[in-house]
Structure formats: structure tokens, C-alpha cells
Amino acid sequence: MRSKIVAGNWKMNLSQTEAKALCKEVNKLNIGSEIEVYIFPPMLYASDCKAISTRVKVGAQNAHPKDQGAFTGEVSMWQLKEAGMDAVLIGHSERREYFQEDNALLKQKLDSALAHGIRPFFCCGEPLGIRQDNSFLSYVKNQLEESVFHLSAAEFEKVVLAYEPIWAIGTGQTASTEQAEEMHAAIRSWVGEKYGKETAEKTSILYGGSCNPSNAQALFACENVDGGLIGGASLKAADFSVLVAEGTWTILN
Ligand code: PGA
Secondary structure, eight states: OOOEEEEEEOTTOOOHHHHHHHHHHHHTSOOOTTEEEEEEOOHHHHHHHHHHOSSSEEEESOOBSSSSSSOTTOOBHHHHHHTTOOEEEEOOHHHHHHSOOOHHHHHHHHHHHHHTTOEEEEEEOOOHHHHHTTOHHHHHHHHHHHHTTTSOHHHHTTOEEEEOOGGGTTTSOOOOHHHHHHHHHHHHHHHHHHHOHHHHHHOOEEEESSOOTTTHHHHHTSTTOOEEEESGGGSSHHHHHHHHSHHHHHSOO
């Protein structure tokens, strides 16, 4: 059975005091027994959060693929590992859009994360124009082919995939369950073609984009949706508590 995962991407939000307080609250939530929970705080607070966290795993929102060197302002996967980080986000659309991260660079980041034993959460997803011209399946497939599908099956099994349609991120315009399920089923079928059915069945594919307490239950009930990568709704413990609660996952299943 594949892991059910709820991950909070805090982006560039919260003061240090607020981040520590939220981390403490998240660790005290009533989390479903089979649900893995990750938080991705701003890098500066990640070690504080790691020190506080018991039930919840902690990751970084980004890292550089090289281990060390003259890359002012960057932090490496190797350094994340040294600092005890569990995971890293790779290929979030905000990194792709605002920092010009392309599929080739994301491939290097993925390789580096795996080399250092950091669990990569690889994000993919199409912009609105691609959704509207109906080429979204081939667009996302290409993202996976250019950044992910060079991995061996053993490496790939450590990767969590997150489908995040860009038009749904931070907009309040969630993908419908039909739209999410169509893409998630397609992603699982491509993984199956590349790595075999058994690996495809074990792959966790998260949905991200305006996922919140009012729509999570329906999204998480989709056959191929294995959880969520949550932005806005991860910043309030009360909202996040609904997403990680056992009941949100089981009532419709
Ligand atoms: P959102 O962000 O939940 O605020 O739409 C999701 C994400 O960017 O991972």
C-alpha cells in the first residue's frame, strides 16, 4: 500500500516565533495513524522546527544540486542532510517561474537529493494556458520525462510526486476531483510504463493547489490522489488539523 501524505509548504511566511509556535501546534494535532505529515518551513527556521518535531517530518523548500562551493545565498542537499532534514521540495512552480528553474536543473537537484538520502517531493503541473488548450497531459508528462524518468526504479521509489496545476495555486480555484483524478491516473500510468505496475502502485502522488478543509475530503477520496501539498491552509493549525485527521481520509473511501 502506498503512503498517504499531507505536506505543508509554508513558503516565505511567518516570523521565527510564529513558525516555532505553529510547529508545536502541528506536532500536537490528532494525526491519522497511517498518515505521514511533513512541513516545509522557511529554511532559516527549519532546524528549529526539526528540533521541536516528534510526529512530523521536516523538509526544505529548495536546495542547490552542488554540495559545496561559491554559490552565494544557496544551501545544498548535503547541508540539508547534515542539518537533519528529511525531505526537499523540487520543482515547485514558484521556483520554476520566479527563479527560472528548468527541467534540466531540476533533474540535477533530484539526483543530488537522492545521493544524500533526502526524500524529494517533485512538483509538476501546467499553467492556465496549457490547461485551456488541452495539452496539459503531454506538458506534465514532458516535465517527468525530462527531470525524473532517468532514475532507476530503486531511486524512483524514494520520490514523492506532487501534481500542482499552477492555475490552482493560491487562487482558491481548486482542480475538480475529475480534473485531479484524470491527471493523477495519467501520471500513475506513465510511471507504470516506465517502472512497472508494482512501482506505480507504490508511488504517492499528492495534489496541490487551493486544497483546504472544505475540499480535501473529496480530493483525497479520489483513487489516485494520495494526499496533498498544502500552501495557505497549512499556515493555520486549525485548517491543517482537518487535512491530517483520520476522518478526512476515510469517510468517502
Ligand atoms: P496553496 O499552495 O495551497 O496555497 O494553493 C499550494 C502550493 O503551492 O504548494
